[in-house]
Amino acid sequence: MNQPSGPLSGLKVIEFSGIGPGPHVAMLLADLGAEVVRIERPGTQVSNPVVERARHRLPLDLKTDEGRAMCREAASQADVLIEGFRPGVMERLGLGPDELLARNPRLVYARMTGWGQDGPLSTAAGHDINYIAITGALAAIGKADETAIPPQNLVGDFGGGSMYCAFGIMAALYERERSGKGQVVDAAIVDGTTSLMSFFFGVRGRPFITTERGKGMLGGAAHFYRCFTCADGKEISLGAIEPQFYAELLVKAGAPADMAQGQMNAANWEENAEKLAALFATKTQAEWCELLEGSDACFAPVLELDEARDHPHMKARGAYVEHEGEWHTAPAPRFSRTPGAVRSSADDGTDVVARWKRGA
Numbered sequence: 001m002n003q004p005s006g007p008l009s010g011l012k013v014i015e016f017s018g019i020g021p022g023p024h025v026a027m028l029l030a031d032l033g034a035e036v037v038r039i040e041r042p043g044t045q046v047s048n049p050v051v052e053r054a055r056h057r058l059p060l061d062l063k064t065d066e067g068r069a070m071c072r073e074a075a076s077q078a079d080v081l082i083e084g085f086r087p088g089v090m091e092r093l094g095l096g097p098d099e100l101l102a103r104n105p106r107l108v109y110a111r112m113t114g115w116g117q118d119g120p121l122s123t124a125a126g127h128d129i130n131y132i133a134i135t136g137a138l139a140a141i142g143k144a145d146e147t148a149i150p151p152q153n154l155v156g157d158f159g160g161g162s163m164y165c166a167f168g169i170m171a172a173l174y175e176r177e178r179s180g181k182g183q184v185v186d187a188a189i190v191d192g193t194t195s196l197m198s199f200f201f202g203v204r205g206r207p208f209i210t211t212e213r214g215k216g217m218l219g220g221a222a223h224f225y226r227c228f229t230c231a232d233g234k235e236i237s238l239g240a241i242e243p244q245f246y247a248e249l250l251v252k253a254g255a256p257a258d259m260a261q262g263q264m265n266a267a268n269w270e271e272n273a274e275k276l277a278a279l280f281a282t283k284t285q286a287e288w289c290e291l292l293e294g295s296d297a298c299f300a301p302v303l304e305l306d307e308a309r310d311h312p313h314m315k316a317r318g319a320y321v322e323h324e325g326e327w328h329t330a331p332a333p334r335f336s337r338t339p340g341a342v343r344s345s346a347d348d349g350t351d352v353v354a355r356w357k358r359g360a
Contacts, residue, residue, distance in 0.1 A: 006033025058349025116188030144214030160192030
């Protein structure tokens with residue numbers, strides 16, 4: 001494995017293997033320099049080489065005394081522990097926060113779950129779609145006369161889950177600098193997603209910004225904030241909210257002159273959307289990019305993943321990195337002095353824990 005670099009270089013992290021947001025949390029920390037030991041069942045194969053990158057792999061059978069003892073030893077040397085099991089599982093293994101914090105009072109013990117550590121649903125099975133459903137987020141996504149559309153698992157697992165867990169870990173580490181003590185981070189997807197909905201919760205009752213499905217300026221109803229299909233079947237996106245950006249869009253696209261008036265009159269939105277749909281259907285996506293991209297029309301093509309990798313702006317930003325024959329997403333965010341890096345994984349978890357114990 002390449003030597004760790006980045007602002008978290010020197011941070012020691014234990015990750016219990018799982019699915020969804022937990023591995024993404026570990027990836028975020030590893031990309032920025034943390035040394036992550038991934039504890040997994042013997043015989044576990046890499047299922048996602050991008051999200052599981054930059055790990056020291058440590059196969060352990062947690063049903064054995066030897067496996068659990070090795071976990072305790074690793075946790076006693078670590079700064080951070082990440083686990084994503086149902087509440088009570090780690091306690092039954094003798095690896096719960098009470099026991100591990102008693103051995104290592106500086107440990108930040110991060111618990112990444114869907115429903116959280118308590119509440120009536122805490123021990124129930126669930127997935128991203130369920131977690132965002134009870135927060136009001138899912139109800140806002142889709143067309144007015146159709147059922148809600150799950151936005152992949154971006155909003156729950158990663159938006160409300162792994163990002164908030166990583167933020168919680170960083171906050172706990174910052175507080176540890178003052179108190180010298182670790183603590184438990186209860187990172188529940190329902191909590192994080194609820195926090196993501198703060199903006200909409202604060203503007204309830206306003207007609208233009210609403211979570212009513214298919215309605216409101218940001219929900220796909222406004223003609224200046226939606227996607228359209230081009231002559232080649234590909235799509236483009238518009239986000240021309242401000243009057244000056246809307247005016248530039250109309251001029252550059254050659255839209256009908258009568259669309260310049262009444263932009264924010266919702267009664268005009270569907271009719272204007274039909275006019276823009278007819279207009280954008282006259283040229284290919286590439287032709288519209290030539291006319292509008294890089295202007296203040298608030299325009300961008302709707303790209304597939306491989307197309308996004310090859311877009312000139314994404315290339316210039318280095319948003320994707322080729323590493324050992326695989327394309328990876330680049331570490332984010334960027335740092336001026338201590339940049340993160342994409343690193344390989346290695347099968348040397350036991351050696352790493354031994355080195356931690358030596359203080360190396």
